[in-house]
Amino acid sequence: MKINTVLATAAVLGLTAPAFAETEITWWHAMGGALGETVEQIATDFNASQDDYKITPIFKGTYEEALTAGIAAFRAGEQPNILQVFDAGAATVIGAKGAAVPVQDLLANNDVAFDINDYIAGVRYFYADKDGKMIGMPFNSSTPIMYFNEDALAKAGVTAPVTWEEFQTVTAPALKEAGYIPMSQSHLPWIFTENFFSRHNLEFANNNNGYDAPATEIKVNHPAIKAHFQALVDWKEAGLFEWYGTGWGDNATPFENGEVAMWLGSSGSFGGLQAKVDFPFSAAKLPYWEAVTAEPKQTFIGGAALFAMAGKSAEENKATAEFFKFLTSxxxxxxWHQKTGYVPITEAAYELAQKDGHYDRFPAAEVGIQQLSLPAGEFTKGYRMGFYVQIRDVMNREYGRILTGETTVEDGFANIEAEANKLLARFAKTQG
Amino acid sequence: MKRAGFANPWLPILLLVPQLTIIAVFFYWPAAHAIQSSFFLQDPFGFGSTFVGLENYADLLGNKEYLKVAGFTVVFTLLVTFLSLGLALLLAVKADNVIRGAKTYRTLLMWVYAVAPPVAGFIGILMFDQSTGPLTAFFQSLGWDFKLGVVYSDTAFAMVTVSVWKQVPVNFIFFLSGLHSIPVAVREAALIDNRSASGRFWDVTFPLLAPTGFFLLITNITYALFDTFGVIDTLVKGEPGNNPMNLVYKVYVDGFRGNDLGGSSAQSVILMVLVLALTVFQFRLVERRIHYT
Known part of the structure; x- marks a missing residue:
């Protein structure tokens, strides 16, 4: 054999075979566009930070598509190591005992320090079980806040409303007078339902919002929220509020164009808004009804969590644990907070952002985390309901009908209650 | 007369095996699976399940929202089928009369055929967009406050329009070739017997086009029932809310978004039975009246 060939072969082998085995793990996520790029960046940074593990993020479409893909893969034994699951789908994963390794156990088993009190108050128990054990690692955590066009408010001579009473009597009429549509919002089930219950500390479902035992009754048919939706209908009639359909973007666009003065969106919308709008904007906390409560509470986190899927080898789980450690540093x-506007999930990261002067530069970026750090109430931990994605679909359908005058507030909420309870009963049977 | 046949009875079966395997794997097996799942309520991850008998079906048939979706599906399918066929036939008859520049017209009319349903839906979104859509602006100039995604009937209008627009070209191609296949002698004879163009069309051309028309009727009903999925999905942006949807989209929403496997399986079985009934009806009743040349 020629010596050249031997050398060439050796060289090729040397190039292709790594010096030692890296453990590879996969991460299915639903972060498109600019968010997806930031996800890629985090993965690249993790891979560069050490030599033992390699994570590969894969974009799987919308939240619903990612969850469905994850479930199908799990049934086929092809699940990823990490699956991103959104707030409304969390009950499906947590309900399926054995689908995910509780993140608290995963970290403990792999000698990664974990203290639930390191996490900011609002995110601690949203993805936890009834004993307070964290099941999913909160990832992109957001909460609904109120963005406003500073020029519009200045022109109308008002400040951001703190209560809905103030909005109704002072802010909205002034903004209308100044030639603006005062308000739009992008997600009725999330902003005006789930977080309405949290902000006003109202019971959303029986069995402690579904934490103590599977919820069998939704408490959505409550006079306070019905009054709120009646107000929305009246405001829409009076030109104080506009609804542009169920789609998120359809309601955000008029704000970005400067037609709408205030928009209720996600704290995670901050990065996108900064890139898109050409007027000065800021944000304030979600208003509350003084008539319902004098002590408004914290809101729920929205967004999604990362679940470590079961059925993976110890080495891969170790890699997942190491990645979570990196992610929560x-x-x-x-x-992540700076790039996207999603809230930092740990107190340490929040302090770092404060120290760095991030909030002096962008006061609006702090509103979400301030709102999540408000006092907790009995019903502000979260909610856990099966088939909740479908329950949200029912809400969207009835809310759309209420706002287009197809049905009344009374009938709409009665329908939601009846259909949601039926879905909860059906879900209970899936666990049998 | 000698009867033609295979000497070995196994040979025809052997020749059919590839086709039968494909049907078995891609139709019978999933269909059997759907029927089985429809009797259960099961955890999406496959950990738990409860046998519920016909409860999934009872829940659907007792649900007024499901019946509303079914009602919309009927109206939508009839409208899309009728309008796609009617417009295509009109265009084909007119294009058949054109002599100068005929090829250009035909190519232009067929073009849309190449557009995939989701892309058609996306073009629909651009045209009907709330703030920038030219058609929305046009309707508003006529005093119609058109709002896609907000008002049920407006979204339904957009769905029908886009679905019809997408389907007309394929029908047009078939009708045009159908017209070409009518013998010149027959047309000339008709010309002598009847001076009225519309009379000639209904008495001679239309019956002779019937085989093409019947084929298109079936494919168009199937299109409106199933293939409009992409159009609907894009127009409602994956979030149906208070907007209309058809039965197939409902299967997707409950099964793939909502992870309700039992309920959506029952829905697919109902659809399967409906399609079966429809097909039997078409071949039993309609096809008998058609004369193939």
């Missing part, structure tokens, strides 16, 4: 969290 103050530096990574601050990077």
């Amino acid at each position: 103050a530096d990574t969290q601050y990077f």
Whole structure:
């Protein structure tokens, strides 16, 4: 054999075979566009930070598509190591005992320090079980806040409303007078239902919002929220509020164009808004009804969590644990927070952002985390209901009908209650 | 007369095996699976399940929202089928009369055929967009406050329009070739017997086009029932809310978004039975009246 061939072969082998085995893990997520790029960046940084593990993020479409893909893969034994599951789908994963390894156990088994009190108050128990054990690692955590066009408010001579009473009597009429549509919002089930219950500390479902035992009754047919929707109908009639359909973007666009003065969206919309709008904007906390409560509470986190799927080898689980450690480090969290506007999930990252002067530069970026750090109430931990994606679909359908005058507030909420309870009963049977 | 046949009885079966395997794998097996799942309520991950008998079916048939979706599906299917066929026939008859530049017209009319349903839906969104859509602006100039995604009937209008627009070209191609296949002698004879163009059309051309028309009727009903999925999905942006949807989209919403496997399986079985009934009806009743040349 020629010596050249031997050398060439050796060279090729040397190039292709890594010096030692890396453990590879996969991460299915639903972060498109600019968010997806930030996800890629985090993965690249993790891979560069050490030599033992390699994570590959894969974009799987919308939240619903990612969850469905994850479930199908799980049934086929092809599940990823990490699956991103959104708030409304969390009950499906947590309900299926054995689908995910509780993140708290995963970290403990792999000698990664974990203290639930390191996490900011609002995110601690949203993805936890009834004993307070964290099942899913909160990832992109957001909460609904109120963005406003500073020029519009200045022109109308008003400030951001703190209560809905103030909005109704002072802010909205002034904004209308100044030639603006005063308000739009992008997600009726999330902003005006789930977080309405949390902000006003109202019971959303029986069995402690579904934490103690599977919820069998939704408490959505409550006079306070019905009064709120009646107000929306009246405001829409009076030109104080506009609804542009169920789609998120359809309601955000008029705000970005400067037609709508205030928009209720996600704290995670901050990064996108900064890139898109050409007027000065800021944000304030979600208003509340003084008539319902004098002590408004914290809101729920929205967004999604990362679940470590079951059925993976110990080495891969170790890699997942190491990645979670990296992800929850103050530096990574601050990077994610700055880039996207999603809240930092740990107190340490929040302090880092404060120290760095992030909120002096962008006061609006702090509103979400301030709102999540408000006092907790009995019913502000979260909610857990099966088939909740379908329950949200029912809400969207009835709310659309209410706002287009196809049905009344009374009938709409009675329908939601009846259909949702039926879905909860059906879900209970899936667990049998 | 000698009867033609296979000497070995196994040979025809052997020749059919590839086709039968494909049907078995891609139709019978999933269909059997759907029927089985429809009797259960099961955890999406496959951990738990309860046998519920016909409860999934009873829940659907007792649900007024499901019946509303079914009602919309009927209206939508009839409208899309009728309008797609009617417009295509009109265009084909007119294009058949054109002599100068005929090829250009035909190519232009067929073009849309190449557009995939989701892309058609996306073009629909651009045309009907709330703030920038030219058609929305046009309707508003006529005093119609058109709002896609907000008002049920407006979204339904957009769905029908886009679905018809997408389907007309394929019907047009078939009708045109159908017209070409009518013998010149027959047309000339008709010309002598009847001076009225519309009379000639209904007495001679239309019956001779019937085989093409019947084929298109079936394919168009199937199109409106199933293939409009992409159009609907894009127009409602994946979030139906208070907007209309058809039965197939409902299967997707409950099964794939909502992870209700039992309920959506029952829905697919109902659809399967409906399609079966429709097909039997078409071949039993309609096809008998058609004369193939």
